[in-house]
Amino acid sequence: MAMVLSEEAGMLKDAAKGFLADSAPVSQLRKLRDTESADGFDRDTWKAMAEMGWTSVLVPEAHGGVEMGHVAAGVIAEEMGRTLTASPFLSTAVMGATALTRFGSEAQKGEWLPRIAGGKAITALAVDEGRKHAPAHVETRAERSGNGFKLNGKKSFVADGHIADMLIVSARTAGGDAEEDGVSLFLVPQDAAGVTIERASMVDSRNSARVILDNVELNADAVLGDVDNGYKPLEAVLDAGRAGLSAEMSGSAQECLEQTVEYLKERKQFGEVIGTYQGLQHRAAHLYSEIELGKSIVLKTLQTLDLAPDHAAMMVSAAKSKMGSVAQLAAQEAIQMHGGIGMTDEYDIGFFIKRVRVAAALFGDTNYHTDKFARLRKY
């Protein structure tokens, strides 16, 4: 498959770039932060995204979607990374849609997919419990109760948790605390009795929550996929999200570089534009090279998810590892090359270093995915 965007994806990219620059630039995130928005995202922007088909990018046509695939979803995420647009796109349109499309029963698909596609429902994945990403470490319990299950446990770092209509929760139905076997996935309505969702205030001003499950009673049809065998589906959903986050970070890294290069062409010191100095030129040129590599492995990974989703794990980890470190380098270098002004809240660069730090940590940081890559390579 050619490593260039199709004409269709190229048009989507142009459309996304134009819309986000006009309707959801960094100033929108700044405003959400400064006004302490209760939602943490702009509902009018979300509605417009749904009207453009973004929320249905991974939903099959049979359920009201446009099913354009992961490359297309990545194109949108990348452009959102340039504007730091706050929205539940990744948690809902990428991960929620992947979970239900690939692993949902017909009833579950019928209930959720049209609403996801229409921008009417928001979903969130509740997987982590500890300080670091560890999807197999599941202490949350789901015990059989009547003809269903009773859930108890705590989840943290749940992106878009407090605005979600439905949580996809990993819980243990068998096995020890760190075993992959015995993990099951449940669809939990946010208003189910015993569910407490507490919003966390994050460094990137984006939505994240802690979720407490206290004797949450669910019917058997709340299980996504098979009981005890939820780990593989969970990994597939995570991989879709990780690839999307990598695409988002790619956009953020490119934006950091471009803004920095523009600044190097304007700022004068010692009587010269500072972009004439080789010390800065080489830093910028090295960063450019790293970002080009990141862009390539992200595109390759999104293509792999479209062509062979069951064989994408190694590429996904490679991309998340690489893009996580490249995007963090880009944000750090952007501040250094901007100098003092880059440290001011008034300047946008600070929003990038904060978001990239969170995006790099979400669903496994660079260290996690470097280690996972090595494990998949059997060393």
Add this chain to the structure above:
Amino acid sequence: MSDLETFRAETRAWLEENCPPEMRKPMTGEGDACWGGRNWTFQSEAQKVWLERMAAKGWTVPEWPVEYGGGGLSKEEAKVLRDEMKAIKARSPLMSFGIWMLGPALLKFGNEEQKKEHLPKIARGEIRWAQGYSEPNAGSDLASLMTKCEDQDDHYLINGQKVWTSYADEADWIFALVRTDFDAPKHEGISFVLVDMDQPGVTTKPIKLISGKSPFCETFFDDARCEKYNLVGEKNKGWTIAKYLLTHEREMIGGTGTGAMRPMGDIAVQQLGLNDAGQLCDPVLRTDVARAEIDGLAFMATMERVTDEAKSGQGVGANSSMLKYYGTELNKRRFELMMDSSGHDGLEWDQENDVARHWLRTKANSIEGGTSEVQLNIISKRILNLPTA
């Protein structure tokens, strides 16, 4: 069956019949390669036969036009040929600076007589070429070269010295950059000439490197003669050809960061083994190896993307500098890891895989064909459009 599938079937059958079994084993080192030339001694009958058969088909240079000794294949057909050769692990029949560097330059800038004279001999491996670019005082600042080329009415007279001329002591001809105008700005007084090295005015002296090997020479021109019809392109416009060729060279050297080599992780597992948890015994090396492999994947994907972008007309020409920069730095990293993984054994001269010599050789990757710093300058100026003081 489509034309391309017919071509694939025919190619497969031809290779099956004509590629000698000895030529279907991976090369164990540079010693196995066939370089051709007037003084070449074939290492085996199979090597000779393989070159002759491939050259007769024009497949030493599959995409060159048939009239210049090429195969006249389309890009797609050439890819089929590469794939089919790879499938049977067929060796390249001929290594040659003529194929990689001079040929493309002659096809683009040479006149009809020059193409007819030189290209078929390159294709058949009859003439081995050396490259005469750098001089003792013209390294990164190549355009300040001073080798003098004087017009003697019926021929040119060349005096000066080149350095880092690869395998010049075994070459038959040299393509060289020479100064034809000492008064013009430095980039505008350079010409591109082809010189027969079989004359008293041309001598070579190998340079021994830290690897203990001598892949490069100094080449001296002392009243050397160059026929007038062997000046390529216009007089004083040689810099254009030089830049074109350097781009080619960069892509070639940059490509060493990838591909055909055995994955570093597999080598480390073989050398150091796994612990009870199934992980490489040196945990710090394990991390470094994984990072290098990930960067290798990202680099290969980038090579692919840059090629595909160029095909669809979206390419950034100066990206060859980015590939050269990253590919060579990555290759150096790879060989540092190889030395780490080889441990004490790797520190001995002349041990089985010669890893120490290869490791030392890679240090030149980020110097030859334009240093990493020169590539970063090019990225700054041509891609990021940063200003010059």
